[in-house]
Amino acid sequence: MRAARAVWGLIRKDIVVWVRQPAAIAATMLPPIVFMMLIFVASAAVGRNPVALVVLDHGPQSQRLSLILQDSNAFRVQLASAEQAKRMLDGLQVAAVITIPAGFDANLDAQRPDSVTIEINNLNLDFTNDLRRSLPAAITRFYAQEDPNPIGMTVTEADLRTKDVSILQFLLVPNVVLLLTVAGVVNCGLATAREFEDVTIKELLLAPISRTTLIAGKLLAGWLTTLLVASIVLVLGALTGLLRPSGWCWLLALGEIALFALSMSGLGVAIGAVLQRFIPTATIGINMAIYLFFLSGGISVVSFLPGWVQTIAHFTPSYYGVHALQMAIFYQSTEQLGRDLAVLGATAVGTLLLGVLALRRRAVA
Amino acid sequence: MSLDHDLRVIRATAGNDIRVALTDRLFFLTGLIIPFNFLLVFILFAFSGGLAPTAVVMEDNGPLAQQFVATMRNSHSFRIHVTDAARAQREIEAGGIVAVVTIPPRFDSDLQSGRRVELPVMVNNLQTDFTNDIRRAIPLAITNFYAAAYPDQVVVRTREVDVQAHDTDYVPYLAVSVVVAAVLITGILQGAIVAAREYETHTIKELMLSPAPRWALAAGKVIGTLTLNMVAVVLVTLVVVFLVGARPTHPIELIGLALLTMAASVAIGILAGSLLRRRQAAIPLSIGITLPLFFMSGPFGPANWLGPVAGAIAFASPMFYAIEAFQHAFHGYQTAQPSLTADVVVLVGFAVVSVLATSWVLSRVRVDH
Numbered sequence: 001m002r003a004a005r006a007v008w009g010l011i012r013k014d015i016v017v018w019v020r021q022p023a024a025i026a027a028t029m030l031p032p033i034v035f036m037m038l039i040f041v042a043s044a045a046v047g048r049n050p051v052a053l054v055v056l057d058h059g060p061q062s063q064r065l066s067l068i069l070q071d072s073n074a075f076r077v078q079l080a081s082a083e084q085a086k087r088m089l090d091g092l093q094v095a096a097v098i099t100i101p102a103g104f105d106a107n108l109d110a111q112r113p114d115s116v117t118i119e120i121n122n123l124n125l126d127f128t129n130d131l132r133r134s135l136p137a138a139i140t141r142f143y144a145q146e147d148p149n150p151i152g153m154t155v156t157e158a159d160l161r162t163k164d165v166s167i168l169q170f171l172l173v174p175n176v177v178l179l180l181t182v183a184g185v186v187n188c189g190l191a192t193a194r195e196f197e198d199v200t201i202k203e204l205l206l207a208p209i210s211r212t213t214l215i216a217g218k219l220l221a222g223w224l225t226t227l228l229v230a231s232i233v234l235v236l237g238a239l240t241g242l243l244r245p246s247g248w249c250w251l252l253a254l255g256e257i258a259l260f261a262l263s264m265s266g267l268g269v270a271i272g273a274v275l276q277r278f279i280p281t282a283t284i285g286i287n288m289a290i291y292l293f294f295l296s297g298g299i300s301v302v303s304f305l306p307g308w309v310q311t312i313a314h315f316t317p318s319y320y321g322v323h324a325l326q327m328a329i330f331y332q333s334t335e336q337l338g339r340d341l342a343v344l345g346a347t348a349v350g351t352l353l354l355g356v357l358a359l360r361r362r363a364v365a
Numbered sequence: 366m367s368l369d370h371d372l373r374v375i376r377a378t379a380g381n382d383i384r385v386a387l388t389d390r391l392f393f394l395t396g397l398i399i400p401f402n403f404l405l406v407f408i409l410f411a412f413s414g415g416l417a418p419t420a421v422v423m424e425d426n427g428p429l430a431q432q433f434v435a436t437m438r439n440s441h442s443f444r445i446h447v448t449d450a451a452r453a454q455r456e457i458e459a460g461g462i463v464a465v466v467t468i469p470p471r472f473d474s475d476l477q478s479g480r481r482v483e484l485p486v487m488v489n490n491l492q493t494d495f496t497n498d499i500r501r502a503i504p505l506a507i508t509n510f511y512a513a514a515y516p517d518q519v520v521v522r523t524r525e526v527d528v529q530a531h532d533t534d535y536v537p538y539l540a541v542s543v544v545v546a547a548v549l550i551t552g553i554l555q556g557a558i559v560a561a562r563e564y565e566t567h568t569i570k571e572l573m574l575s576p577a578p579r580w581a582l583a584a585g586k587v588i589g590t591l592t593l594n595m596v597a598v599v600l601v602t603l604v605v606v607f608l609v610g611a612r613p614t615h616p617i618e619l620i621g622l623a624l625l626t627m628a629a630s631v632a633i634g635i636l637a638g639s640l641l642r643r644r645q646a647a648i649p650l651s652i653g654i655t656l657p658l659f660f661m662s663g664p665f666g667p668a669n670w671l672g673p674v675a676g677a678i679a680f681a682s683p684m685f686y687a688i689e690a691f692q693h694a695f696h697g698y699q700t701a702q703p704s705l706t707a708d709v710v711v712l713v714g715f716a717v718v719s720v721l722a723t724s725w726v727l728s729r730v731r732v733d734h
Contacts, residue, residue, distance in 0.1 A: 021646060030653040050670055065521075074501060076672075089528065092667050092702050108520060115524040122527045123700055124538035127666050129441040133498075133505050135523045140504035142521065150518035151511050153482045155503050159490040160457060170492035186649060279558070282648040283395045287402050290656070294406045301495055303418055303460055309409055310461075323460075326491075 006209040010217025011224060014191050018225055029179075029229065036175055049095040049131055050076045052085035059105030065116070066100060068141050074134035089121060096120045096131050165330045169242050173325045174298035176233055176243070177318050180257065181292050183229045184264025185271065186285035188222030192272025192359070193281040215269075215359045219352065222265035230257055245329045252337075253328040259344045260321040266351030273358035292318040317347040374577040378585025379592065382559050386593050396555050396593065399652070400547030400601045404540065407664075408609065411539040416444040417499055418462045420453035427473030429514065434468070436510040442502035463489045464499045476514075533696055537611035541695045542664035545687045547601045548594075548623060549630040550655045556590045556634020557647035560723075564642035573727070583635065583723040587716075590631040591624075598623060614697035622694055625712045626687045632719030633683075639726040658682050663689070667700050686711040 018025070055066045070077045080088060085097040099117040107114035118135050122128040143151050195201040195218075204214055234257070237243025245253045268285065275281045295302070295309070296318035302310055313319045324340035327333040386393060421434055437443050443464075448456070453465040465487040469475075475482045486503055490496040512519040563569040572582055602623070605611050613619045634651060641647045661675070662668065662684035669676030679685040679701075689701040690708040699705070 026650060026653065030657065073497065092699065095670055111517060111520055114521045116521065117524045117526060119526040120528065122529045122532050123698065124533050124535050124666060126535045128532060132441055133501055136505045136508050137501040139521050140508040143508065151507060152476065152479065153484055153507050156483050156485045158487045160487060161490050164490050164496060165492050167492050167494040278644060279391055279395060279648060283398065286652050290402065290406060300410050303463060305409060
């Protein structure tokens with residue numbers, strides 16, 4: 001009972017210290033919130049480059065191609081005259097100008113070579129290759145509407161998953177994991193290092209409580225702070241409908257978040273106790289959070305990365321955390337759940353042990 | 366007080382900050398590690414390059430089937446490897462690839478005899494962005510294949526005209542943006558630490574009790590931190606130039622811009638450190654703000670191409686102007702609507718306003734005993 005009161009006291013103290021530091025709260029919340037805003041703003045445009053469309057032929061076939069281009073989810077099309085389009089391209093308002101030439105219909109009817117021109121501002125290969133893909137893709141759709149279709153090959157698509165998930169929703173999950181990592185590793189690390197740097201660890205050690213109580217209090221304080229931060233994002237995600245698991249998957253997602261938060265808190269306490277100083281703890285914690293975010297697929301799909309990076313990603317807990325959450329939230333699936341939970345559980349146990357050992361050794365020293 | 370006196374104050378403040386910083390190896394290392402980490406992470410990101418890892422199962426190995434796979438390889442869309450059906454299934458289920466394309470039996474004979482060919486494609490539809498890439502890329506490969514194999518049937522082609530004389534690979538492009546991020550993040554971070562340290566160690570009292578003008582103290586701190594910052598910036602730039610291969614088209618312009626951007630970022634950092642007064646708050650906040658700011662400033666391409674809202678947000682970020690100016694210095698082209706002059710004016714404005722704001726903050730400091 002006395003130990004429980006002491007643990008509760010430590011938790012309250014750490015949370016009050018955290019709450020009284022708006023900069024620490026801002027540093028925890030800002031990156032995920034700004035990333036979310038950015039994802040929200042950019043997701044509508046990702047893969048859809050702005051182009052100007054110049055239609056110099058008014059025949060039915062050129063109009064049909066024009067409509068296909070305007071409906072394409074690869075472009076954001078603005079119809080323009082040749083002069084307007086040139087100005088837009090020069091002023092970087094559009095990435096390319098597509099021109100359907102005069103005589104397009106006549107050439108098509110006569111089965112003569114018929115070229116649609118795309119003038120690309122080839123600043124970098126990412127955008128440029130998107131555009132290089134997108135116009136031929138529109139021409140494919142153009143031919144697909146013809147009867148008879150001269151292209152005698154059709155695609156039969158089978159999807160591995162039951163539904164498509166938007167890029168906005170998809171990227172929110174690594175963002176939640178980033179938030180948990182920053183809150184866990186950085187906040188708990190700094191809270192622990194602060195005790196040493198401000199020499200308040202002496203007061204804690206001189207208090208009539210056991211080392212175990214002290215360590216449990218620090219760990220639980222870090223864990224609860226992390227969960228507090230995560231709950232704000234989860235509530236926002238649920239209210240907007242972007243992160244809304246259904247049925248029992250709510251519980252599964254919450255459990256996974258709690259487990260991941262626990263492992264990151266343990267890691268933070270260990271780092272803070274080992275380094276005992278604010279700047280190295282912040283440096284290592286923030287860098288670690290960035291790497292874990294990246295390796296969990298935060299800004300790219302992991303399977304698109306080079307093989308050796310994928311191998312490294314498989315050794316990071318955030319990779320499994322993101323996978324487990326995506327399966328629970330989007331697909332109500334238990335695919336590789338055992339593997340994910342085992343890794344997260346083992347990480348939690350490992351980092352907690354690390355945290356306990358580091359804090360015990362340093363506190364004794 | 367004479368100008369000579371003010372210059373001595375600036376020199377003494379700068380020299381003091383450099384000496385103190387050099388005794389703190391950790392501080393120095395922090396300034397080096399963070400930009401290099403940035404560079405590494407983003408270069409790895411750029412390596413992913415949007416090519417979808419795809420398995421092709423060849424159930425027909427005829428010349429047309431081979432030609433179709435070759436067309437897929439040349440479509441700027443796939444990273445292809447040929448495998449058998451069972452292994453492809455395992456790979457897609459494990460998340461190692463994003464699609465399996467099966468060339469069906471009798472592919473060649475069906476095409477030659479004019480029969481329709483069904484091309485089975487299994488997609489790992491994790492998210493719509495790359496699923497749509499696959500959904501576009503397969504038909505693109507089919508049309509290109511037909512245009513090459515049956516030119517009389519498919520007459521509508523694309524003719525590409527490029528604005529720039531040569532393509533710029535994604536890695537050198539992104540690396541330049543990362544140099545800007547490195548300049549800004551280390552500048553803000555080091556500026557904030559230098560300023561906050563004065564408050565933590567109470568040496569701010571000595572500065573405030575001196576008869577030195579506040580602007581000279583602020584300018585001295587900017588110059589001292591800028592000198593420290595230069596080491597990290599020069600190293601990162603050398604890596605980008607010699608290892609990544611992004612050679613500056615306008616080297617003198619690059620040096621000028623780097624100095625200007627460093628001055629602006631250091632001044633912003635010193636202002637932040639003077640306001641926060643604690644390294645505990647200054648460090649996470651500096652990184653926490655700079656990192657998202659980087660993403661908002663068009664590091665991957667012109668910000669307005671992501672839509673009007675993203676474009677408008679980018680205009681408010683100093684990094685946006687710095688990225689545009691650096692891209693011009695490295696690649697010789699403009700990547701945003703403001704002119705190079707406008708970029709320079711904005712960066713100078715940020716630096717001057719931050720130094721003035723820091724002087725104002727310092728002038729309001731009260732010395733407690």
